[in-house]
Each structure stands twice: as structure tokens, then as C-alpha cells.
Amino acid sequence: MLSREDNEILTRVGPGTPMGSLLRRYWMPACLSAEIPEPDGPPVRVRLLGENLVAFRDSAGAIGLIEEECPHRGASLFFGRNEECGLRCTYHGWKFDVTGQCTDQRSELHSFAHKIKITSYPVHESGGIVWAYLGPAASMTPFRDFGTGTLPAASVTAVKEVVRCNWVQSMDGDLDTAHISNLHQFDAIDDVPDDGTDRPGYPSGYMSMKFWRHDPRAAIEVQDEWHGFRYAGIRVTPNGYRHARVTAYIFPASTIIAQIPFSTRQIFVVPVDDYHTHRYSFAVTPPANPRGLGGPPFFTFEKYPFEMLPPGGVVERKYTPENDYLIDRVAQKGISYSGIADFRSQDMMATESAGPIYDRTREHLGSTDVAVIRLHRMLLRAAKGLASGEEPPALRGDFRAIRGAEKVLAEGEDWRALGTDEDPVVAEALLSLEAAGEAGEAAH
Ligand code: FES
Ligand SMILES: [Fe+2]
Secondary structure (H helix, E strand, O other): OOOHHHHHHHHOOOOOOHHHHHHOOOOEEEEEHHHOOOOOOOOEEEEEOOEEEEEEEOOOOOEEEEEOEOOOOOOEHHHOEEOOOOEEOOOOOEEEOOOOEEEEEOOOOOOOHHHOEOOEOOEEEEOOEEEEOOOOHHHOOOOOOOOHHHOOHHHOOEEEEEEOOOHHHHHHHHOOHHHHHOOOOEHHHHHOOOOOOOOOEOOOHHHHHHHHHHOOOOEEEEEEEOOEEEEEEEEEOOOOOEEEEEEEEEOOOEEEOOOOOEEOOEEEEEEOOOOOEEEEEEOOOOOOOOOOOOOOOHHHOOOOOOEOOOOOEEOOOOOOOOOHHHOOHHHHHHOEOOOOOEHHHHHHHHHHOOOOOOOOOOOOOOHHHHHHHHHHHHHHHHHHHHHOOOOOOOOOOOHHHOOEEEEEEOOOOOHHHOOOOOOHHHHHHHHHHHHHHHHHHHHO
């Protein structure tokens, strides 16, 4: 449970709020590269941390992220003409370059364009995402490279989904392994044949689902790290082994969720404003699993009953609060736990239905919520710390070495080593990538 005051600090992100100020110290996704693919193409609206902005790619390919409102008399620059290295307001023709500088006032008798400059934020394009820095210029730190800086173009995948609730609610779901034993359950998991991987080592993705179903009482263990923390949900398998799903939290708003044998794909939860969130999911390394550990992903199981849309670009919402996420009460009795046919919409139902900003004075936290509690505590401490002059955490470091993982543990095996540079399965993957890189170079 949080006090009303702490819940306000935790959730509000507008300019001048403690959390808004903290988040503005980090580079954040502003839009997908694919939303502004071409020079002089249509600009897009970007609402970020409660600010209304417009992103555009100018004639030279440079990206501008500027405030939406024209400083003349307020028309939206979203409707502007993107031409000759600038965005021109169509009301009276004032024009702005990517730095926000007014470069032309075609309707004025005596141009004072040089005196007019609107807010523009620094951007950095990487991994299919246009990242932006909305904080004070003097405090700007280098772009945090999660791996996208060297990601080959063929491996770039970035996805953006909108969630209609506060960003912390959406984060909470990502740091909550317990819910997969409930929300995402379906009865046909019982029909997954035992393929012999319920033993120490890497289980198949299909068997992993069985473990989620078998033990709904995951024990949660948290390990603090320089970048935030990693935590494990530990379940007892049907054969009595300990199965660990390890998820990494990267301060302030991203996670790398557990996967067999280890994971690098990141989810960055970006506050649009206090009541809406964009979830960006993106690759940071080429796929590397030379022995195919885990086999096919769980959602390829022939009796898997849910939609698992291959995501790409800006995802359209079909399952919404207005249509009750198309809940099928018959399916809920006989097929699936939630009755909602799309996997990610199950998460959205759970997080959105708690309200635009969940009132955490009303919550009753239990043993499954240890990671969520740690998240809130870290965020609150950093937001209050920044307000009293402390440097925010995780601004610098080797972000490419952060991974999630999943494995059935051997006797005495510590989950904390899984997915680290010391994990043999990681070394094996890195070697295979290196070999593939060399082969690629030789082919040139
Ligand atoms: S309102 Fe934009 S030029 Fe007049
Ligand atoms: Fe989920």
C-alpha cells in the first residue's frame, strides 16, 4: 500500500512533477522510425510525458521533435507542410526547422523569424525507434545503448502499443511473474506431452507453460543491481525441481522478461501522459540460440487457444475497454482462464481495468508482489532524491550485458548467474554471433 502522496509522486509525469523530472533525465522512445520513414513525409503527433509535440523528418533526413503549437496563433503544426528543410504552419506560413528555429514568416511585412524559437528536443534514432531527451540540456547524459547501436538492419524490430492507463500499472504487470499462472492460463496446457525436459537444464517452451500452471505460488526473489534489479519467480515443477524465470528491470521504465535460455528483447514503458502509456518492444541483438534450446515458442503449441499477433509497427487495438475486450464467457468456463482471446489484451484488461491511475491506498500486497514493491520503492527514492539534488541511477553502464533468463535449476544452482556474462549459454550465443559476423564479413 502507498500513501496518497506517494502514489501521486509515483504516477504523475507532467513537467515540474518529481517523477516527470526524473523521467526527463533518461532518453525515451518518442515514436517509431517507421512512423516518419521518409524525408518530407507526413509529420506525426507525439504526446510524451504530457507534452504535445510533432515529429518530422526534414528534406535532409534530419529528425525534428518540436512543440505542436505554432507560436504565432496556436494552430497545430501537425497539419503543417513538411518541405524544404522545415515544417511550415499552413495558417500563415511560418516555418520551423528541426531545432525549432523559425526560418521564414512569408506573411509578415517585416520578418522577425530570427526572434522566434519553439521548444525542440534532441533525438537519437536507434533500433527502429526515435529516442528523445526531454530534460534540462545541462544534465543530458549520453544515449544509453542497449545494443541497438550495433544491431544489423535485418535484426531491427520495434513495436509500439498503446495502453490506456498510467505507466506504473503497465510496468507492474511486467514485473509480476505470478500472473502467468492465472491470467494467461488455458485448459489445454494439460495436454502438453511430457517431453522429458522437467529436469535440471533448459525445458521446452511447452513444458514451461506446464510449470506455470502446476505451481501458482511462485516464490519471488529480488537481487538489486546497478541498473535496477533482477528478480526470479521460482516454481516447483511436477517432478519436484525448481524452475526459475528471471526478469531484469532497467531503471526507470524498462524490462527484459524471462525467456529460455536467456532473453535480451526489451520492453520500454513510456508515459504518454498520466493516463496513457506507450509500450515499446524492440530487439537489441540478433537472434542467438545456436542449439535451439527451448524449442518452438509456447504459443505455437497446436492447442494454444489465444491470438498471438506477430507484432510489428504500431499495433492496432481490437480488444478495448469499450467492447469488454470481447470477453467470451463460454470460453472462460471451458477453455481459458480469462475468456479473452488475445494474449496481450489479457494484460491490458488487467492493467486498464484498475482505472486510469490506480489508487494504491486501496491495495493489499502479498508474497507475489515483492518485485512490484521494489519497483515503486526505487522510483520513489530516486524521484525524491533528484528533488533534493541527488544524481538519478543507471544513467551510465554497459546496458548490453543485461539479460533475462529461464531454466530448471540443478541442486544448489543460483538463478543469479543465469543470463549474465558468466553464464555458459550466453558465452555460447555470443560466440555464434561472432562467427556469423565473421562469415558475413568474409562474404563481402
Ligand atoms: S498560426 Fe501558425 S502561422 Fe499563424
Ligand atoms: Fe502478462
